[in-house]
Amino acid sequence: MPRLQNILTFDVEDWPQSTLDLSLPLTPRVRDNTHRVLDLLAGVGVRGTFFVLGLVAETFPDLVRRIREGGHELASHGYSHRPVHGMRPEEFRTDLRRSIASIEDAGGTRVLGYRAPDFSILARDWWALEIMAEEGLRYDSSIFPFAGPRYGVRAAFALPFQVLSASGSKFVEFPLTTVECLGVRLPAAGGGYFRLAPYCVSRAAIARLNRRGAPATCYFHPYEMDAEEIARSRQAIPWSLRLSQGLMRARVAGKLRRLLGDFSWCPAGDWLGRPGEATGGRALDLTPWPGSEPRWLVREVAS
Numbered sequence: 001m002p003r004l005q006n007i008l009t010f011d012v013e014d015w016p017q018s019t020l021d022l023s024l025p026l027t028p029r030v031r032d033n034t035h036r037v038l039d040l041l042a043g044v045g046v047r048g049t050f051f052v053l054g055l056v057a058e059t060f061p062d063l064v065r066r067i068r069e070g071g072h073e074l075a076s077h078g079y080s081h082r083p084v085h086g087m088r089p090e091e092f093r094t095d096l097r098r099s100i101a102s103i104e105d106a107g108g109t110r111v112l113g114y115r116a117p118d119f120s121i122l123a124r125d126w127w128a129l130e131i132m133a134e135e136g137l138r139y140d141s142s143i144f145p146f147a148g149p150r151y152g153v154r155a156a157f158a159l160p161f162q163v164l165s166a167s168g169s170k171f172v173e174f175p176l177t178t179v180e181c182l183g184v185r186l187p188a189a190g191g192g193y194f195r196l197a198p199y200c201v202s203r204a205a206i207a208r209l210n211r212r213g214a215p216a217t218c219y220f221h222p223y224e225m226d227a228e229e230i231a232r233s234r235q236a237i238p239w240s241l242r243l244s245q246g247l248m249r250a251r252v253a254g255k256l257r258r259l260l261g262d263f264s265w266c267p268a269g270d271w272l273g274r275p276g277e278a279t280g281g282r283a284l285d286l287t288p289w290p291g292s293e294p295r296w297l298v299r300e301v302a303s
């Protein structure tokens with residue numbers, strides 16, 4: 001029996017621009033670090049989804065082409081890394097369209113998915129999912145289903161679910177993977193959590209999900225494999241940020257290679273061909289909203 005395929009994703013952005021100051025020019029490190037990731041994936045024969053910032057696609061179109069030529073999926077990470085909850089709906093629509101156009105121009109392939117910068121779709125931002133569906137996207141992967149200090153939607157399903165939008169289009173959400181520990185959901189498989197926690201935490205979380213027949217959705221950044229970036233930066237970087245964002249970067253590539261070997265992986269878009277299997281009857285019903293609260297439905301929707 002083939003192993004269940006988990007969802008492998010990368011957010012392609014330049015760390016100083018996305019984290020320190022959105023007005024900074026991009027550095028070539030985003031290109032070089034992403035090439036390193038592509039080399040790693042080619043070496044182990046794994047494909048994934050690359051959520052690319054529109055600004056990166058405009059600045060480094062060759063990089064976007066190489067992602068596509070490697071058999072990976074291209075998706076949007078917004079245009080300039082502005083958080084969704086800081087935008088009005090029409091600003092978000094403009095940002096989304098601009099990012100999609102940049103990526104499609106560079107990559108020559110259709111964009112179907114989106115991930116919000118810093119997982120910035122919170123419980124009051126469901127309108128963003130409606131706009132994505134209206135703009136022709138087929139899925140989102142921005143919801144972190146835990147009660148985080150900066151982001152997260154505690155009420156959300158922890159596993160993939162359908163979004164029933166007013167436009168009637170089929171739309172799927174792939175929430176980021178969490179693990180439940182003593183009744184509390186904790187992030188388990190990506191970003192700083194993967195970098196700082198022991199490898200066995202992510203492995204156990206993914207194995208547990210796979211035993212339940214559900215895929216994990218994991219996320220990484222190419223810059224997390226750049227151990228020298230923060231030390232060499234000429235920007236003023238607070239020590240708290242140097243530690244939280246820079247610690248143990250040198251170990252990420254090795255841990256990721258191990259993770260890719262221990263489980264089976266695919267791009268998020270591959271699951272769109274079997275939506276019922278992915279979402280298991282879970283749905284967020286936006287159709288009565290914004291007149292009333294969105295409804296979380298379980299096993300009431302035909303897949």
Ligand SMILES: [Zn+2]
Pocket residue numbers: 011013018077081116117118
């Ligand atoms: Zn990002």
